[in-house]
Amino acid sequence: MLITLLLLCGWATYQRNFTWKDDFTLWSDVAKKSPEKYRTHNNLGFAYSNIKEQYNLALLEYHRALRINPRGSKIYVNLGSVYEKMGRDDLAAEMFVKALEIDPNDYKASIHLGDIHRKKGLTGLAVKELESALKINPRALDAYNALGSIYLDNGLTDLAIIEYRKILQIDPDEARAYYNLGIACDIKGLSEEAINHYKKALRLKPDYPEALSNLGIIYGRMGRLKEALHFFKKALNIKPDDTITLINLGVAYEELAKSYELQAMSIEHRAKGEDYKAMSNELRAKAVETYQKVLKIDPGNVQVKERMTKLMSY
Numbered sequence: 001m002l003i004t005l006l007l008l009c010g011w012a013t014y015q016r017n018f019t020w021k022d023d024f025t026l027w028s029d030v031a032k033k034s035p036e037k038y039r040t041h042n043n044l045g046f047a048y049s050n051i052k053e054q055y056n057l058a059l060l061e062y063h064r065a066l067r068i069n070p071r072g073s074k075i076y077v078n079l080g081s082v083y084e085k086m087g088r089d090d091l092a093a094e095m096f097v098k099a100l101e102i103d104p105n106d107y108k109a110s111i112h113l114g115d116i117h118r119k120k121g122l123t124g125l126a127v128k129e130l131e132s133a134l135k136i137n138p139r140a141l142d143a144y145n146a147l148g149s150i151y152l153d154n155g156l157t158d159l160a161i162i163e164y165r166k167i168l169q170i171d172p173d174e175a176r177a178y179y180n181l182g183i184a185c186d187i188k189g190l191s192e193e194a195i196n197h198y199k200k201a202l203r204l205k206p207d208y209p210e211a212l213s214n215l216g217i218i219y220g221r222m223g224r225l226k227e228a229l230h231f232f233k234k235a236l237n238i239k240p241d242d243t244i245t246l247i248n249l250g251v252a253y254e255e256l257a258k259s260y261e262l263q264a265m266s267i268e269h270r271a272k273g274e275d276y277k278a279m280s281n282e283l284r285a286k287a288v289e290t291y292q293k294v295l296k297i298d299p300g301n302v303q304v305k306e307r308m309t310k311l312m313s314y
Contacts, residue, residue, distance in 0.1 A: 041065035042075050049082050058082045073103035080112055089116050107133040111142045118150050126150055141167050141174060148180055152187070160184050175205035182214060191218050209239040217248060225256040243294050247304060250290040254311070257283035284311055 045061030048054040062079040065072060080095030093116050099109035114129030127150060133143040148163035161184045167177035182197035195218055198211045205211075216231035232249040236242065257280040264276035288311050291304045298304075 038065040038068035038072060038075070041068070042072070042078065045075075045082075046078060049078065049085070052085075055082050055086055071102050073099040073106045073109065076102070077106060077109050077112065080109070084112065084116065089119065092116060105136050107136040107140055107143070110136070111140060111146060114143070115146050115149075118146060118153070123150055123154060139170050141171060141177075145176060145180065148184075152180075152184060157184050157187050173204055175201045175208060175211075178204070179208065179211050179214075182211065186214070186218060191222065194218060207238050209235040209242065209245070212238070213242065213245040213248070216245070216252070220248065220252050220255070225252050225259065228252045229256070241297055243298050243301070246290055246294045246297075247301075250287045250294070250304075250307065253283045253287035253290060254307070257281075257287065287311055 041061045041064040045058045045065065048058035048061060059079065059082055062075055062082070065075045066079075069075065076095045076099035080092040080099070083089070083092035083095060093113060096109045096113040096116070099106050100113070103109075110129045110133035114126045114133065117123075117126035117129060127147065130143045130147050130150075133140050137143075144163045144167045148160040151157070151160035151163065161181060164177045164181045164184065167174050171177075178197045178201035182194045182201065185191075185194035185197060195215060198215045198218075201211045202208055202215075212231045212235035216228045216235065219225070219231065220228035229249065229252050232245055232252060235245045236249065239245070260276045260280040260283065264274075264280065288308060291308045291311075294301055294304045295308075
Protein backbone atom coordinates (compact mmCIF):
# COMPACT_ATOMS: atom_id res chain seq x y z
CA MET A 1 0.00 0.00 0.00
CA LEU A 2 2.81 2.43 0.88
CA ILE A 3 4.57 1.73 -2.40
CA THR A 4 1.38 2.48 -4.32
CA LEU A 5 0.87 5.78 -2.45
CA LEU A 6 4.42 6.83 -3.08
CA LEU A 7 4.09 6.07 -6.75
CA LEU A 8 0.84 8.01 -6.97
CA CYS A 9 2.29 10.97 -5.08
CA GLY A 10 5.33 10.89 -7.30
CA TRP A 11 3.15 11.03 -10.40
CA ALA A 12 1.03 13.83 -8.96
CA THR A 13 4.16 15.82 -8.12
CA TYR A 14 5.47 15.27 -11.63
CA GLN A 15 2.17 16.49 -13.09
CA ARG A 16 2.29 19.57 -10.90
CA ASN A 17 5.85 20.37 -11.87
CA PHE A 18 4.85 19.98 -15.49
CA THR A 19 1.71 22.09 -15.16
CA TRP A 20 3.04 24.83 -12.88
CA LYS A 21 5.80 26.23 -15.03
CA ASP A 22 5.49 29.66 -13.42
CA ASP A 23 3.48 31.56 -10.83
CA PHE A 24 0.82 32.52 -13.33
CA THR A 25 0.22 28.93 -14.47
CA LEU A 26 0.39 27.70 -10.87
CA TRP A 27 -2.22 30.05 -9.42
CA SER A 28 -4.49 29.93 -12.47
CA ASP A 29 -4.63 26.17 -11.97
CA VAL A 30 -5.28 26.51 -8.23
CA ALA A 31 -8.00 29.15 -8.82
CA LYS A 32 -9.93 26.75 -11.03
CA LYS A 33 -9.75 24.02 -8.38
CA SER A 34 -10.16 26.19 -5.25
CA PRO A 35 -12.01 29.40 -6.22
CA GLU A 36 -13.25 29.91 -2.64
CA LYS A 37 -9.78 30.56 -1.18
CA TYR A 38 -8.74 34.20 -0.95
CA ARG A 39 -5.01 33.39 -0.99
CA THR A 40 -5.45 31.81 -4.40
CA HIS A 41 -6.88 35.01 -5.88
CA ASN A 42 -4.35 37.15 -4.02
CA ASN A 43 -1.44 35.13 -5.42
CA LEU A 44 -2.92 35.05 -8.92
CA GLY A 45 -3.35 38.83 -8.69
CA PHE A 46 0.31 39.12 -7.70
CA ALA A 47 1.32 37.06 -10.75
CA TYR A 48 -0.73 39.35 -13.02
CA SER A 49 0.72 42.45 -11.32
CA ASN A 50 4.16 41.67 -12.75
CA ILE A 51 2.88 42.09 -16.32
CA LYS A 52 1.98 45.65 -17.34
CA GLU A 53 -0.64 44.52 -19.83
CA GLN A 54 -2.37 42.44 -17.13
CA TYR A 55 -2.80 45.08 -14.40
CA ASN A 56 -6.59 45.10 -14.81
CA LEU A 57 -6.69 41.34 -14.33
CA ALA A 58 -4.56 41.77 -11.20
CA LEU A 59 -7.12 44.26 -9.84
CA LEU A 60 -9.92 41.83 -10.64
CA GLU A 61 -8.24 39.01 -8.71
CA TYR A 62 -7.46 41.20 -5.71
CA HIS A 63 -11.09 42.36 -5.55
CA ARG A 64 -12.18 38.71 -5.67
CA ALA A 65 -9.83 38.01 -2.77
CA LEU A 66 -11.35 40.91 -0.80
CA ARG A 67 -14.89 39.61 -1.33
CA ILE A 68 -13.78 36.42 0.40
CA ASN A 69 -11.62 38.13 3.03
CA PRO A 70 -12.65 41.81 3.43
CA ARG A 71 -10.12 42.34 6.23
CA GLY A 72 -7.06 41.14 4.38
CA SER A 73 -4.66 44.04 4.90
CA LYS A 74 -2.04 42.54 2.61
CA ILE A 75 -4.59 42.32 -0.19
CA TYR A 76 -5.18 46.07 0.14
CA VAL A 77 -1.41 46.65 0.00
CA ASN A 78 -1.16 44.57 -3.18
CA LEU A 79 -4.15 46.36 -4.66
CA GLY A 80 -2.60 49.73 -3.86
CA SER A 81 0.70 48.65 -5.43
CA VAL A 82 -1.03 47.97 -8.74
CA TYR A 83 -2.85 51.31 -8.66
CA GLU A 84 0.50 52.97 -7.97
CA LYS A 85 2.08 51.21 -10.95
CA MET A 86 -0.83 52.47 -13.06
CA GLY A 87 -0.18 56.05 -11.92
CA ARG A 88 -3.44 56.19 -9.94
CA ASP A 89 -1.81 57.41 -6.74
CA ASP A 90 -4.96 58.70 -5.05
CA LEU A 91 -6.64 55.30 -5.30
CA ALA A 92 -3.41 53.64 -4.23
CA ALA A 93 -3.23 55.85 -1.12
CA GLU A 94 -6.81 54.89 -0.22
CA MET A 95 -5.85 51.23 -0.34
CA PHE A 96 -2.78 51.73 1.86
CA VAL A 97 -4.79 53.74 4.40
CA LYS A 98 -7.39 50.97 4.47
CA ALA A 99 -4.65 48.39 5.06
CA LEU A 100 -3.34 50.42 8.02
CA GLU A 101 -6.84 50.77 9.47
CA ILE A 102 -7.07 46.97 9.51
CA ASP A 103 -3.48 46.40 10.64
CA PRO A 104 -1.60 49.45 11.99
CA ASN A 105 1.60 47.33 12.04
CA ASP A 106 1.59 46.72 8.30
CA TYR A 107 4.90 48.45 7.67
CA LYS A 108 4.77 47.83 3.92
CA ALA A 109 1.58 49.89 3.70
CA SER A 110 3.35 52.70 5.56
CA ILE A 111 6.30 52.56 3.15
CA HIS A 112 4.05 52.72 0.10
CA LEU A 113 1.98 55.54 1.61
CA GLY A 114 5.15 57.43 2.49
CA ASP A 115 6.40 57.12 -1.06
CA ILE A 116 3.13 58.50 -2.45
CA HIS A 117 3.38 61.45 -0.06
CA ARG A 118 6.96 61.97 -1.29
CA LYS A 119 5.84 62.08 -4.94
CA LYS A 120 3.20 64.66 -4.01
CA GLY A 121 5.78 66.83 -2.24
CA LEU A 122 4.25 66.16 1.19
CA THR A 123 7.65 65.66 2.79
CA GLY A 124 6.58 65.82 6.44
CA LEU A 125 3.86 63.20 6.00
CA ALA A 126 6.21 61.02 3.96
CA VAL A 127 8.93 61.03 6.64
CA LYS A 128 6.34 60.32 9.35
CA GLU A 129 5.06 57.22 7.53
CA LEU A 130 8.53 55.93 6.78
CA GLU A 131 9.72 56.42 10.36
CA SER A 132 6.59 54.55 11.52
CA ALA A 133 7.51 51.68 9.21
CA LEU A 134 11.04 51.56 10.64
CA LYS A 135 9.76 51.47 14.22
CA ILE A 136 7.83 48.34 13.29
CA ASN A 137 10.60 46.82 11.18
CA PRO A 138 14.06 48.39 11.63
CA ARG A 139 15.35 46.20 8.77
CA ALA A 140 12.87 47.53 6.18
CA LEU A 141 15.30 48.41 3.38
CA ASP A 142 12.64 50.09 1.24
CA ALA A 143 11.94 52.57 4.03
CA TYR A 144 15.61 53.63 4.25
CA ASN A 145 15.72 53.90 0.47
CA ALA A 146 12.60 56.06 0.36
CA LEU A 147 13.98 58.32 3.13
CA GLY A 148 17.17 58.68 1.14
CA SER A 149 15.14 59.73 -1.90
CA ILE A 150 13.31 62.35 0.15
CA TYR A 151 16.57 63.81 1.41
CA LEU A 152 18.01 63.85 -2.13
CA ASP A 153 14.88 65.57 -3.45
CA ASN A 154 15.31 68.27 -0.82
CA GLY A 155 19.03 68.82 -1.36
CA LEU A 156 20.04 67.04 1.87
CA THR A 157 22.58 64.81 0.15
CA ASP A 158 24.63 63.95 3.26
CA LEU A 159 21.50 62.72 5.06
CA ALA A 160 20.59 60.65 2.01
CA ILE A 161 24.04 59.03 2.09
CA ILE A 162 23.50 58.10 5.75
CA GLU A 163 20.24 56.32 4.86
CA TYR A 164 21.81 54.42 1.96
CA ARG A 165 24.71 53.32 4.16
CA LYS A 166 22.22 51.98 6.72
CA ILE A 167 20.89 49.70 3.97
CA LEU A 168 24.38 48.31 3.34
CA GLN A 169 24.90 47.70 7.06
CA ILE A 170 21.86 45.40 6.92
CA ASP A 171 22.49 43.95 3.47
CA PRO A 172 25.97 44.54 1.97
CA ASP A 173 24.78 43.03 -1.34
CA GLU A 174 21.99 45.53 -2.00
CA ALA A 175 22.79 46.84 -5.50
CA ARG A 176 20.20 49.62 -5.32
CA ALA A 177 21.95 51.17 -2.29
CA TYR A 178 25.25 51.36 -4.18
CA TYR A 179 23.43 52.86 -7.15
CA ASN A 180 21.82 55.54 -5.01
CA LEU A 181 25.14 56.26 -3.30
CA GLY A 182 26.53 56.77 -6.80
CA ILE A 183 23.85 59.37 -7.49
CA ALA A 184 24.49 61.12 -4.18
CA CYS A 185 28.26 61.24 -4.71
CA ASP A 186 27.77 62.52 -8.25
CA ILE A 187 25.56 65.32 -6.93
CA LYS A 188 28.36 66.25 -4.50
CA GLY A 189 30.84 66.32 -7.38
CA LEU A 190 32.68 63.21 -6.17
CA SER A 191 32.97 61.59 -9.59
CA GLU A 192 35.49 58.88 -8.72
CA GLU A 193 33.47 57.79 -5.68
CA ALA A 194 30.31 57.77 -7.78
CA ILE A 195 32.04 55.58 -10.38
CA ASN A 196 33.14 53.14 -7.67
CA HIS A 197 29.61 52.88 -6.29
CA TYR A 198 28.06 52.31 -9.72
CA LYS A 199 30.64 49.61 -10.46
CA LYS A 200 29.84 47.89 -7.13
CA ALA A 201 26.15 47.99 -8.06
CA LEU A 202 26.98 46.43 -11.43
CA ARG A 203 29.06 43.67 -9.86
CA LEU A 204 25.97 42.70 -7.89
CA LYS A 205 23.52 43.33 -10.72
CA PRO A 206 25.22 43.31 -14.15
CA ASP A 207 21.94 44.06 -15.98
CA TYR A 208 21.43 47.44 -14.28
CA PRO A 209 20.77 49.87 -17.18
CA GLU A 210 20.47 52.96 -14.99
CA ALA A 211 23.88 52.34 -13.41
CA LEU A 212 25.43 51.74 -16.83
CA SER A 213 23.86 54.91 -18.21
CA ASN A 214 24.98 57.03 -15.26
CA LEU A 215 28.53 55.73 -15.64
CA GLY A 216 28.38 56.84 -19.26
CA ILE A 217 27.27 60.32 -18.19
CA ILE A 218 30.17 60.70 -15.75
CA TYR A 219 32.73 59.46 -18.27
CA GLY A 220 31.24 61.81 -20.86
CA ARG A 221 31.66 64.77 -18.51
CA MET A 222 35.25 63.70 -17.89
CA GLY A 223 35.94 63.71 -21.64
CA ARG A 224 36.40 59.94 -21.71
CA LEU A 225 34.02 59.66 -24.63
CA LYS A 226 34.87 56.17 -25.83
CA GLU A 227 34.17 54.80 -22.35
CA ALA A 228 30.95 56.82 -22.25
CA LEU A 229 29.86 55.29 -25.56
CA HIS A 230 30.66 51.82 -24.23
CA PHE A 231 28.41 52.19 -21.18
CA PHE A 232 25.56 53.89 -23.06
CA LYS A 233 25.53 51.03 -25.56
CA LYS A 234 25.53 48.43 -22.79
CA ALA A 235 22.62 50.21 -21.10
CA LEU A 236 20.66 50.30 -24.36
CA ASN A 237 21.25 46.59 -24.93
CA ILE A 238 19.17 46.06 -21.79
CA LYS A 239 16.72 48.97 -22.16
CA PRO A 240 16.69 49.96 -25.85
CA ASP A 241 13.88 52.54 -25.63
CA ASP A 242 15.42 54.68 -22.88
CA THR A 243 15.28 58.12 -24.53
CA ILE A 244 17.62 59.77 -21.99
CA THR A 245 20.36 57.23 -22.69
CA LEU A 246 19.74 57.48 -26.43
CA ILE A 247 20.09 61.27 -26.33
CA ASN A 248 23.29 61.00 -24.29
CA LEU A 249 24.63 58.44 -26.76
CA GLY A 250 23.94 60.90 -29.60
CA VAL A 251 25.67 63.72 -27.73
CA ALA A 252 28.69 61.49 -27.08
CA TYR A 253 28.88 60.68 -30.80
CA GLU A 254 28.77 64.41 -31.56
CA GLU A 255 31.48 65.29 -29.05
CA LEU A 256 33.76 62.52 -30.28
CA ALA A 257 33.17 63.72 -33.86
CA LYS A 258 34.30 67.22 -32.84
CA SER A 259 37.40 65.72 -31.22
CA TYR A 260 38.38 63.92 -34.43
CA GLU A 261 37.66 67.07 -36.43
CA LEU A 262 40.07 69.07 -34.25
CA GLN A 263 42.70 66.37 -34.61
CA ALA A 264 42.29 66.48 -38.38
CA MET A 265 43.12 70.20 -38.27
CA SER A 266 46.20 69.84 -36.05
CA ILE A 267 49.72 69.85 -37.49
CA GLU A 268 50.87 66.60 -35.92
CA HIS A 269 47.95 64.72 -37.38
CA ARG A 270 47.87 66.41 -40.78
CA ALA A 271 48.94 63.17 -42.52
CA LYS A 272 45.95 61.41 -41.05
CA GLY A 273 43.67 64.36 -41.57
CA GLU A 274 41.44 62.67 -44.11
CA ASP A 275 41.03 59.61 -41.92
CA TYR A 276 40.01 61.75 -38.97
CA LYS A 277 37.53 63.68 -41.12
CA ALA A 278 36.01 60.41 -42.30
CA MET A 279 35.69 59.17 -38.70
CA SER A 280 34.15 62.49 -37.71
CA ASN A 281 31.54 62.23 -40.46
CA GLU A 282 30.79 58.64 -39.54
CA LEU A 283 30.20 59.59 -35.90
CA ARG A 284 27.88 62.45 -36.90
CA ALA A 285 25.90 60.00 -39.03
CA LYS A 286 25.61 57.70 -36.00
CA ALA A 287 24.42 60.65 -33.91
CA VAL A 288 21.71 61.41 -36.50
CA GLU A 289 20.67 57.75 -36.54
CA THR A 290 20.48 57.75 -32.74
CA TYR A 291 18.37 60.91 -32.62
CA GLN A 292 16.03 59.42 -35.21
CA LYS A 293 15.42 56.54 -32.80
CA VAL A 294 14.56 59.06 -30.09
CA LEU A 295 12.04 60.81 -32.36
CA LYS A 296 10.32 57.53 -33.13
CA ILE A 297 9.71 57.14 -29.38
CA ASP A 298 9.19 60.84 -28.59
CA PRO A 299 8.24 62.69 -31.82
CA GLY A 300 7.85 66.03 -30.06
CA ASN A 301 11.32 66.20 -28.51
CA VAL A 302 12.44 69.75 -29.35
CA GLN A 303 16.02 69.32 -28.05
CA VAL A 304 16.63 66.37 -30.36
CA LYS A 305 15.07 68.12 -33.35
CA GLU A 306 17.39 71.09 -32.83
CA ARG A 307 20.46 68.86 -32.61
CA MET A 308 19.36 67.02 -35.75
CA THR A 309 18.99 70.31 -37.64
CA LYS A 310 22.53 71.38 -36.68
CA LEU A 311 23.99 68.03 -37.66
CA MET A 312 22.21 67.98 -41.00
CA SER A 313 23.71 71.38 -41.84
CA TYR A 314 27.30 70.04 -41.81
